[in-house]
Amino acid sequence: MTELKRNEAARRVEELRREIERHNYRYYVMDAPVVSDAEFDRMVAELAALEKAYPDLVTPSSPTQRVGGAPREGFTSARHFTPMLSLANAFGADELRDFDRRVRGALPGEKTAYVVEPKIDGLAVSLTYRHGEFVRGATRGDGETGEDITPNLRTVRSLPLRLLRDAPPLVEVRGEAYMSKDAFMKLNERREEAGEPPFANPRNAAAGSLRQLDPGITANRKLDLFVYGVGYAEGVAAASHHETLAWLAAQGFRINEQFRLFEDIKQAVDYCLTWQQKRFDLPYTIDGMVVKLDSLEQQQRLGTTLKSPRWAIAFKFPPEEAVTTLKEILVSVGRTGVLTPTAVFRPVHLAGTTVIRATLHNEDLIREKDIRIGDRIVVHKAGDVIPEVVRSMPETRTGRETVFTMPRNCPVCGAGTVREEEEVALRCPNISCPARLKESLLHFASRNAMDIRGLGRALVEQLVEKGMVESVADVYTLSEDALMRLERMGPKSAANVVGEIEASKKRDLSRLIFALGIRHVGERAGKVLAGRFGTLERLMSVTEEELTAVPEIGPKIAASMRAFFAEPQNRAVITRLINAGVNIKSTAAAAAARPLAGKVFVLTGALTGLTRDEAAARIELLGGRVASGVSRRTDYVVVGENPGSKLDKARELGVAVLDENDLRTLLAPRT
């Protein structure tokens, strides 16, 4: 009897894993999902519930294990089966042709072909699969020995935890883990919001995310993976590099779709040069192309030097830099009052676009780099995305350049600027500064906050300048009549905006928290806080200790929250938002408040920490049901001291058995 229920669960677990893997592959490797996110989440939730009831069914390669697991003390080292070499570089077409001459010189009279593929700018990884299961992931390290980062790599969704077909006993796959330009920009936005230093480029972001002792952090970073080769294998039949790539793709790996096979070097060179131009169109950064001799047997005969194979070479793109002239440094005031200097220069073509400005971050940086107005400057794009001033060129100065200093007064409202202790930033302290108000309104209305379409910069400028809006709460007092009197506002657009404003009242609490623009409180913190505390009133009354007790909420966020809510002006704005009918409840919290929905419990034996009635009340509060007798429909039997026959019955039916501690965990508040 017991076996049967367990067997049934085991069968369902396997079925769910196959399905989840298939959808995961469709979504992250093929980029062509066939089910909704909700349906996918439901399958993962069912699998997680089954694994919780039958912990012995959990395996390291179960899709539920992608979340990260517990932080570790340090990394252990991982010896590579064969050394992870690096590539020799070719700068320019001539050096590629030299490479070809060397290759053909060593293979006289033989036919040769090359595969050319993008050189991904990420972090080299080694992935070991035993009998088709992902068992070890490692960094390159010194080439002989790397660091074991298996739990971190498990969180990368495009990495298959199990191979798809005819898995060999042992295969070590090599590839590049990276972060897309888009994920990199979003991550940096989040970091700046949280007061953390941004990453310089996607490669650093990928490396920083993978080399985390806490894989839970890695799981929150959008990392991706392309594989490009096999380091060591028993039983992989491929005669060429392009066949290896096909084999890898058939096993469920993501390979780069831009690879091409060429019979002669001229076409290979052309292909490299084409990508030198087109590279900025890709959603990820590449720093060159890799040219590889296709035949594995020929590769073998050519062999390697100590550092790199003789059969492959990296065609490196020249770094994208441009020289221009710095015309002026503008100072803008952000939502939190921070003054940010921006370099405005003569237009230059850079990494696929025309660029005219770049942030200079703060005064210290301008001083450090000795950047003066009128200077010739070198500009580039960090990770092909973010324009930056690399350096000035003092050797070209004429003497007419001027040293820049930050203004003593806010360039918008004239208030004296202040520099807070331990901060590099200069601030406008006036909370009614029109610049701050405009930015606060734009943030409040932005897509991921209250999502009020139509409340864009042009409208916000007018509303603030005409004195129609003095805080975000005033947004909810705007009428069609009032809006219609503004420039570029017909009756139709006015009605639309009012409709959007009305609709925004229903947004979830998590968005409202984010929309308030509290320092260090980003979208993620908004979600976590809404989920944990449920209502805005509750959130306004919690202590700093209660805040820091929430996972992911650190002292910086907690202090900032308290300071924000302690400010009478902010409290007044919130009261007005509430009176206007803005929703201050969390729907996620409501769902999270019933985590035991549909679960049937049976209690037996004496509990020590709470009475059976109390336990039953708590279970019901969280959406569960308490039944008196054990049946096949029972989800959990909770066993106290001196349990009766119900425990035997549970064992007989294979129902999950919990002790008081397990119950406590289930009943504990979650976020």
Ligand code: IVH
């Ligand atoms: S093949 C024997 N192919 O570039 C070395 N490497 O110095 C075989 N890389 O860190 C490397 N994209 O991780 C190869 N398509 C690609 C690549 C690639 C990026 C990285 C590699 C290593 C460096 C080579």
